[in-house]
Amino acid sequence: MNASKCFFLTAALTALPLGSVCEAQTVTPQACEQSIVNLKAQGRYLWLPIEDKAPEGKVQVIVNGALQMEQNVRIAREGVDYYVGIDLQPYQQGGVAKVCVQNVPKGSIGLSKIVQNDDVNYELKEEAYRPTYHHTPVRGWMNDPNGMFYQDGTWHLYYQYNPYGSLWGNMHWGHSTSTDLIHWQHQPVALAPDVWGTMFSGSCIVDHQNTTGFGKGAVVAMYTASRPTPFGGDVQAQCLAYSLDGGMTFTKYEGNPVLMAEDKDFRDPNMFWNEDIKAWNLILAVGQEMRLYSSPDLKNWTEESRFGSGLGGHGGVWECPDLMKVQVEGSKESKWVLLCNINPGGPFGGSATQYFVGDFDGHTFTVDDVARYQDGKALWMDYGKDHYATVSWSNAPEGRRTVIAWMSNWEYANDVPTRQFRSANSIARDVFLYRVGKECYLGSRPAKEYDGKGLDETYKVKGSTTIHLTNEAGDDFVITYDQKAMTLTCDRTKCGDTSFSQSFPAVTVAPVHRKLTSLRVFIDECSVEVFGNNGEVVLTNLVFPKSKLK
Ligand code: FRU
Numbered sequence: 001m002n003a004s005k006c007f008f009l010t011a012a013l014t015a016l017p018l019g020s021v022c023e024a025q026t027v028t029p030q031a032c033e034q035s036i037v038n039l040k041a042q043g044r045y046l047w048l049p050i051e052d053k054a055p056e057g058k059v060q061v062i063v064n065g066a067l068q069m070e071q072n073v074r075i076a077r078e079g080v081d082y083y084v085g086i087d088l089q090p091y092q093q094g095g096v097a098k099v100c101v102q103n104v105p106k107g108s109i110g111l112s113k114i115v116q117n118d119d120v121n122y123e124l125k126e127e128a129y130r131p132t133y134h135h136t137p138v139r140g141w142m143n144d145p146n147g148m149f150y151q152d153g154t155w156h157l158y159y160q161y162n163p164y165g166s167l168w169g170n171m172h173w174g175h176s177t178s179t180d181l182i183h184w185q186h187q188p189v190a191l192a193p194d195v196w197g198t199m200f201s202g203s204c205i206v207d208h209q210n211t212t213g214f215g216k217g218a219v220v221a222m223y224t225a226s227r228p229t230p231f232g233g234d235v236q237a238q239c240l241a242y243s244l245d246g247g248m249t250f251t252k253y254e255g256n257p258v259l260m261a262e263d264k265d266f267r268d269p270n271m272f273w274n275e276d277i278k279a280w281n282l283i284l285a286v287g288q289e290m291r292l293y294s295s296p297d298l299k300n301w302t303e304e305s306r307f308g309s310g311l312g313g314h315g316g317v318w319e320c321p322d323l324m325k326v327q328v329e330g331s332k333e334s335k336w337v338l339l340c341n342i343n344p345g346g347p348f349g350g351s352a353t354q355y356f357v358g359d360f361d362g363h364t365f366t367v368d369d370v371a372r373y374q375d376g377k378a379l380w381m382d383y384g385k386d387h388y389a390t391v392s393w394s395n396a397p398e399g400r401r402t403v404i405a406w407m408s409n410w411e412y413a414n415d416v417p418t419r420q421f422r423s424a425n426s427i428a429r430d431v432f433l434y435r436v437g438k439e440c441y442l443g444s445r446p447a448k449e450y451d452g453k454g455l456d457e458t459y460k461v462k463g464s465t466t467i468h469l470t471n472e473a474g475d476d477f478v479i480t481y482d483q484k485a486m487t488l489t490c491d492r493t494k495c496g497d498t499s500f501s502q503s504f505p506a507v508t509v510a511p512v513h514r515k516l517t518s519l520r521v522f523i524d525e526c527s528v529e530v531f532g533n534n535g536e537v538v539l540t541n542l543v544f545p546k547s548k549l550k
Pocket of ligand 1: 319389
């Protein structure tokens with residue numbers, strides 16, 4: 001290896017307990033192409049200047065000759081859009097050897113602007129479209145909510161996360177916690193890519209009875225590890241990780257993966273304890289169907305059945321399933337609800353969440369009324385354009401079924417006009433079933449944590465109603481309830497910046513099953529969530545107005 005071409009964090013290492021390990025390295029198969037300059041003697045973070053339009057290069061951390069991490073990073077070539085940080089602390093324990101940059105041409109502006117310091121807020125800018133009470137990552141890209149569980153008063157939220165850029169890639173599980181679903185604390189990354197691949201979506205449970213042997217009360221995560229093959233496509237395998245400190249840090253199970261197959265799009269495991277069969281169940285999305293499994297210990301899984309052929313929307317891949325028992329309001333009856341996120345194929349293009357109502361005996365899920373889902377018919381949980389990857393919290397208090405959705409759409413998620421972060425989650429919602437005649441519908445109302453906090457505007461509705469959300473710049477977001485047509489509509493076509501994607505300007509329309517008497521509207525900088533009859537009908541839409549909407 002050509003040492004002169006390699007970047008050595010020598011200055012930093014002299015200040016570290018284990019001293020320098022830079023000498024005599026023969027490390028990666030590929031020699032380091034670029035040196036990083038501008039380093040100080042100490043500093044926990046290495047800040048990398050990013051330009052979204054730059055092609056991906058590679059940044060590697062190498063300790064004692066071993067490659068510790070390698071990420072695809074769009075180091076700025078011509079202009080810096082924002083900075084992302086590598087937390088060097090985990091590598092400083094054993095002595096940081098070096099950080100190499102590959103596939104970034106010499107002379108790229110970013111190479112001269114890399115900075116090492118202790119300032120976690122380095123170059124963090126306020127952004128107009130950063131929501132105030134919706135969850136967002138501080139920096140970087142976020143998609144699906146993952147592995148949520150509740151324990152001892154804390155709501156844990158993990159999420160699909162690229163810490164190294166505001167575009168999709170390098171999937172990690174980010175982690176945030178909240179005690180009120182309004183204020184979010186940002187925690188260290190929970191799961192990082194490994195030899196099995198990057199960390200795709202999954203779920204967590206609390207193992208109260210130590211069925212896994214990981215420990216009583218262990219938090220167990222199951223996620224999809226996704227790895228490209230040399231022949232194209234990805235291999236997707238289901239893996240376990242467990243936490244003995246309440247979800248803060250995870251150890252990957254040495255017996256991984258626990259579930260593999262040759263199927264394409266084999267992912268997003270969602271597991272839950274089923275008291276009816278006194279065993280674990282797992283629902284997994286595979287292509288355009290769901291597979292159901294059971295297990296005594298989360299490690300050994302038996303396939304029970306498959307669901308979905310010929311039922312519901314099939315305009316795209318089925319992803320991020322959930323299966324839960326939900327009470328029918330005003331009765332003692334409970335039904336099983338299967339959440340099935342689909343992309344594309346949503347009612348207004350791109351991604352959306354459909355649902356099925358029926359029964360589940362621990363082995364097979366059957367719908368109540370096949371006719372509701374035949375010939376491509378589907379029931380949608382939310383009729384906005386920005387409600388995807390909806391899944392529920394495990395172990396939620398008071399038997400609640402509390403869900404959250406990623407507030408974006410794969411049609412334009414990578415293009416929305418934010419910079420150093422991309423995407424927010426919806427507010428959390430408690431789901432419920434309600435009957436109109438013989439039909440059973442899924443509703444989702446704002447979690448009670450938002451009640452009385454002044455976050456929403458409530459309107460009494462008496463017949464057809466139009467509400468304009470506007471600002472001094474003349475942006476106009478229109479909500480229309482048409483009592484004759486029994487529809488609730490959101491029109492964002494004349495509201496702020498819609499130029500970044502042809503798919504963004506949209507009028508989304510929801511069927512209303514029962515006359516509306518109220519509308520609850522949550523506006524938070526770049527989103528409008530509309531709840532008819534407090535959750536019987538819901539529309540979630542992003543919006544990028546020139547100033548705040550009122
Ligand atoms: C859904 C999804 C999942 C996958 C994840 C990857 O948005 O495609 O199916 O696990 O995103 O980030």
